[in-house]
Structures are given as structure tokens and as C-alpha cells.
Amino acid sequence: MQTQNIPHLPLSPHGAKIILGNNITPEQIAIPIAPTPTTMFGPRAACLLSPTGPLWVADTGHHRLLGWQNLPTKDHQPADWIIGQPDFFHEGQNAKRTPGKSTFSVPTGICKCGNGLAVADAWNHRVLIWYNIPKDSHVPADLVLGQNNFIDNIPNRGSQQPAANTLHWPYGIFCYENKLFVADTGNRRLLIWNQLPTENGQPADIVLGQPDMISRNENGGDSPTAASMRWCHDITMWDDNLVVTDAGNNRVMIWPGIPTENNTPCAVILGQKNFNFVELNQGFYLPNASSLSMP
Secondary structure (H helix, E strand, O other): OOOOOOOOOOOOOOOOOOOOOOOOOOOOOOOOOOOOOOOOOOOOEEEEOOOOOOEEEEEHHHOEEEEEOOOOOOOOOOOOEEEOOOOOOOOOHHHHOOOOOOOOOOEEEEEEEOOEEEEEEHHHOEEEEEOOOOOOOOOOOOEEEOOOOOOOOOHHHHOOOOOOOOOOOEEEEEEEOOEEEEEEHHHOEEEEEOOOOOOOOOOOOEEEEOOOOOOOOHHHHOOOOOOEOOOEEEEEEEOOEEEEEEHHHOEEEEEEEOOOOOOOOOOEEEOOOOOOOOOHHHHOOOOOOOOOOOO
């Protein structure tokens, strides 16, 4: 067997070097979910800003971000910073008050954005952006997308139709070469800003997954195609290819380069036999090497 062309995977077969979060022992029947500097509840995303830190984690179920000034070196190491709650021991959507520049309701995505940070604040139907990387607790965001201000949190700004400047359950976020990508999950689409936004509520430039900026039907209101989406969740770049997980269609979509036109179809899919087939595990009960289930 030839192995010289198989890329080296960054994951060790021996498991993770460090585990952050709950310290679970074999005799435990239930996992504690009360917030502390060391516990988490359903964390959905993490972002290491440099090889040595800081590290920011979206502690989704506690509606907060946890920050480590340096790359953690031991299991269950307590966080140094917190954004979204008054302290490490409180939780609740928007800290049980009105939304603001430093509150969250189910933060699900986080990424480096220019010199700063961007967070998909899913149930506030917005994205928060910090121009500089937060290096302390309670640092307020500088900019909001999806809403006109930091107080509003209605999906699609209260309209039945989306627009280029609205969001509905944005779950994933990614920044690449000063372009911002947001998985606008509830609107079944991916939004692209060709330059990093500079104004609150700034509209996106490109939409994928829908024929236009005012549509939000699953698979564009028709059968699945190479251009349609149903519950897109996450985004990344693989070499120069745009990669999006289309969870509702049980597949991954890949575009060569970054699309410049609305509703551009993808070139490759993973997890399905063709562009029109969307069954979980390709219609079989058990998974196989080429199938996916809500990636």
C-alpha cells in the first residue's frame, strides 16, 4: 500500500492532550451543569487565536464565552475571562436581562475576524464582532450584524421574509482573507460579506442556498440541488475550496474557490450519492465510510 501521499492528520490516536470542562469520574451518574470557571454545558465552538493563546470557547448552554489567556496546559484548567455573564457562577439567556453588547443567547460559532473576534449569537439572531481580540472579562462588542442595534433580537428583524441584512438562527461563522461567511441556518442559506463589515446591520453581498436575499424555503422551495441548502451549520476553507456542512440534507458541499454570484451551485458533495439524494446515511440504518448524518 502506498502511503506517501496520505496527509498527516493533526489528531493523535492516543486522544486529546488536554480536556477542558467538566471533570467526570467513572462513578458519576449525572454530569453537573451549574456554571463555574471550569464547567461547560454543550460548548459548540472554540477558537485558538495563536499557537500560545488566547483561547476563547463558546460555552453555548451557559450563554457565555470563556477565555484562557494562554494555551491551557492541564486538564480542567479554569478560565481566566468571561463574557456574557456577570461572573463565572451565573447563567441565563442575555444574563437574564435585555440583550446588549456583551450578552449572548446560545452562542454557537466563534472565529478570528481580522484583528479581532466574531461570534454567531444564534438565538439573538445576530453576529457580534470585536475589532480587537478581547483580553479581559466583559469586553463589549464593537459591531452587530443581523440587527440594527445591540438591543433588538427578533429573527429577520420581525419580518416574515429575510433580507441581506437579517439573520435567523446563525449557527456557524468563518473569516477568510477579510471575507466573512455566516451560516444563516434558520434562513437555510450562507451569507458572504466580501469585506469585513464596518457598520451595524451591514447587508451581505452574496447569498448561497437561496435564489435571492428574500427567500428562506428549505432547498429553495423545491427538490434538493447542487445549489440548495437545508440547515447549513458550519463553514471552512480547504485549500482554496469553500466547504459548508448542510446538516439537514446530510451532506457537505464544496465549491472551488469563493463564489461571486448568488445561488452558485457547489461542484462536489460528500455524504450523498448525487446532488438530489439527501437521505440520512444514504438511506441505510447504519453509517458507512461515504455516508453522513446531520454533519
